[in-house]
Amino acid sequence: MPSSTSSFAALWQLIRYARPHRARLVAATLCSVANKLFDVAPEILIGIAIDVVVRGQGSFVAGFGVTDPLHQVYLLGALTLAIWVFESVFEFAYLVLWRNLAQTLQHELRTSAYAHVQNLDLAYFEDRSSGGLVAVLNDDVNQLERFLNGGASELIQVVVTVIACGAVFFAISPQIAVLAFTPIPVILWGAFYFQRKAGPRYDVVREKVAVLSGRLANNLAGIATIKSFAAESRESARLDVESRAYVDANRRAIRLSSAFVPLIRMAILFGFLCTFVRGGQLVLEGHLQAGFYAVLVFLTQRLLWPLTRLADTVDLYERAMASTRRILALLGTPVQIRDTGTLAPAQPARGAVSLRNVHFAYANGAAVLHGVDLDVPAGTTVALVGATGGGKSSLIKLLLRFYEPTVGEILLDGEPLARYRLAWLRAQIGWVAQDVFLFDGSVRDNIAYGRAGASDDDIVAAAKAAEAHDFIMRLPQGYDTPVGERGVKLSGGQRQRLSIARALLKDPPILLLDEATSAVDNDTEAAIQRSLARLAHQRTVIVIAHRLSTIVYADQIVVVENGRIVERGRHGDLVRHGGVYAALWNVQTGEAAAVRE
Structure with a gap:
């Protein structure tokens, strides 16, 4: 009106x-x-x-x-x-x-x-x-x-x-x-x-x-x-x-x-x-x-x-x-997520993440998280699994402070997220999304987006670590090749590898992976998994995965169902338990799973 x-x-x-x-x-x-x-x-x-x-x-x-x-x-x-x-x-x-x-x-x-x-x-x-x-x-x-x-x-x-x-x-x-x-x-x-x-x-x-x-x-x-x-x-x-x-x-x-x-x-x-x-x-x-x-x-x-x-x-x-x-x-549109924090430590975050009785509902009233409690020790890998719509991606958005919990709080290194300066907080987090967004520019520009002022040597090193260097060099103009709007000139796997290279260049202490290998072929998945293993070294990693084979070695696997944590533990323990995770594993492997520690 x-x-x-x-x-x-x-x-x-x-x-x-x-x-x-x-x-x-x-x-x-x-x-x-x-x-x-x-x-x-x-x-x-x-x-x-x-x-x-x-x-x-x-x-x-x-x-x-x-x-x-x-x-x-x-x-x-x-x-x-x-x-x-x-x-x-x-x-x-x-x-x-x-x-x-x-x-x-x-x-x-x-x-x-x-x-x-x-x-x-x-x-x-x-x-x-x-x-x-x-x-x-x-x-x-x-x-x-x-x-x-x-x-x-x-x-x-x-x-x-x-x-x-x-x-x-x-x-x-x-x-x-x-x-x-x-x-x-x-x-x-x-x-x-x-x-x-x-x-x-x-x-x-x-x-x-x-x-x-x-x-x-x-x-x-x-x-x-x-x-x-x-x-x-x-x-x-x-x-x-x-x-x-x-x-x-x-x-x-x-x-x-x-x-x-x-x-x-x-x-x-x-x-x-x-x-x-x-x-x-x-x-x-x-x-x-x-x-x-x-x-x-x-x-x-x-x-x-x-x-x-x-x-x-x-x-x-x-x-x-x-x-x-x-x-x-x-x-005049009000900003709800206000940058009122004062903490901006000179040193990077250790990476210990804790969720305390976190409830969350979107503005339309749809509640997606109900009393979530979770501890992620610094330097460990935690995998979030479960059916689509269970609230896993919402947890990722809360960690990035795209949204605030309706009830409860999230801590980083023992301090509520809201106490940190927003720019500092997000500088500590690398996010590799399922739907990779590339800007209309060159390959070099998109990798360098991870760290302003990065040298060419740093960009190439990040691309090699992400196993992207070889395919980049086969492109018509190498690192100067335009990727097109949203990266339309590249394949899904190529876009994903550039996204990982961008995160590697940023070098964050916390890494959030949202289905980073869901839409690629087996060879590309293997390459991405090797890149993610390098990226996860000595970092706190929270990964959302539907392919359970990619997270069997996680320090902790958390099963999220209808906004609640219904199971948690290591792969072998969860399979032996015979609960929701074991059922998911059996569906994906087609047979009763052998216990793997």
């Missing part, structure tokens, strides 16, 4: 956000004001020139001591030249100031919003599409930039025009001023009416943009799946529906803004005719000088015709404020 926050409230919030740039904002505003004052001056000079031609030595200019009509014309010519020069200078100045301010603010908003998004909890991303977030960080910020580039100055200059022209009108003829200004309340009423009606419509437009962006991002990420199911036509149809929804939302807003322009034009025509007809009558009756009549006619056009652009400016303003509401709402 559209936000209830008014456009004026959004504008005020934006001004407060731009407070560090107050001097530039004031300078840009003053240049816009000065430019508009010089912009209306030529119309006044034209009227004064007509007065000089008609009245000669009795003209308005003669009152300043210049009595010769030719000299008066020269003076007016010099003033015209100076006015045009100053108008051009201030136009250049306000364009540069406003556009640079727009660039600065859009950069700061985008980077601030992105930095805030990175600090948001994992649950936030699980409930939203990445395409919608990209729409806010890119399209909404750009929409605001477009308004600051031109619309802000346009609004300021409309106000200045009304005030400046009004002062001249009332100075020359209050009667004509009242007639000429009669349409302005109608125009302003129309502008505010449009603003009130258009705001919710543009909120809907921005929402449709987010949905459309989400669909595009999702489909492009899943293009292989779409092709494998020959679903191109189906997806094109779905995109067509959402694109049409965006077009329809825009059309409803456009229909309203288009109705505003004819209203303004009719009001302007009334004001111009009043000035033209009544002013002419006063000249013929001898109550108004011809030169002043010319000034009023020209200024009426200067006053009223710019208001025809008010509809476009307000339209741009409403789009920008709808975007501002979305950007500021994103910036």
Whole structure:
């Protein structure tokens, strides 16, 4: 639903956000004001020139001591030249100031919003599409930039025009001023009416943009799946529906803004005719000088015709404020996992992990862990096994502080996780996920992500330890070979080995392995197992495994079922016990297991 926050409230919030740039904002505003004052001056000079031609030595200019009509014309010519020069200078100045301010603010908003998004909890991303977030960080910020580039100055200059022209009108003829200004309340009423009606419509437009962006991002990420199911036509149809929804939302807003322009034009025509007809009558009756009549006619056009652009400016303003509401709402999203810890020891963690009566439920209310107690001594390997959905991956996420336990606490080296600085805590943990994520870059870049500033020798050494060096050297450009978005140019096993190399380069005291060998062939699995054995040396390792053959030598095997620990022990003991683990082992081996210590 559209936000209830008014456009004026959004504008005020934006001004407060731009407070560090107050001097530039004031300078840009003053240049816009000065430019508009010089912009209306030529119309006044034209009227004064007509007065000089008609009245000669009795003209308005003669009152300043210049009595010769030719000299008066020269003076007016010099003033015209100076006015045009100053108008051009201030136009250049306000364009540069406003556009640079727009660039600065859009950069700061985008980077601030992105930095805030990175600090948001994992649950936030699980409930939203990445395409919608990209729409806010890119399209909404750009929409605001477009308004600051031109619309802000346009609004300021409309106000200045009304005030400046009004002062001249009332100075020359209050009667004509009242007639000429009669349409302005109608125009302003129309502008505010449009603003009130258009705001919710543009909120809907921005929402449709987010949905459309989400669909595009999702489909492009899943293009292989779409092709494998020959679903191109189906997806094109779905995109067509959402694109049409965006077009329809825009059309409803456009229909309203288009109705505003004819209203303004009719009001302007009334004001111009009043000035033209009544002013002419006063000249013929001898109550108004011809030169002043010319000034009023020209200024009426200067006053009223710019208001025809008010509809476009307000339209741009409403789009920008709808975007501002979305950007500021994103910036205002609270961070649940707060980095309030103070501990950041100079030495790496020993790696002793303890869970004390840990309960956990996701935001949707689904409870996944129930009173889990677990001790993992430093330097040992613990395997978590059990059916899918039992809560094993949730434990991994809690250890990384992607989430907080609902009840209970998790300790590292005897201290609650929340007492550690978040960056230090995560620097102690290496995570090799089942679904490996590689960034769009080279092989070298993706391995080096494990440790900023790593040397080429360190990168190669990590790749060799992960048994990835040989296949990397067979790639077209070796370590400089692009891996494609999410690593699509590599096989699953190759991506997994790069992920292990990345973890080896990080060299963490704690290693979390989430099904690191679940989707590879036997030879690749053997290579990965050798790499993991090197990686696990003298580290605390917590591994989630469905292939039980890969964890038979673990120091402790923990069976997790429906969010509870139902068995724990070494492989041989659990097989002899004949419980859940033994049943899993028998299913995988196809026979009663021989006891292996």
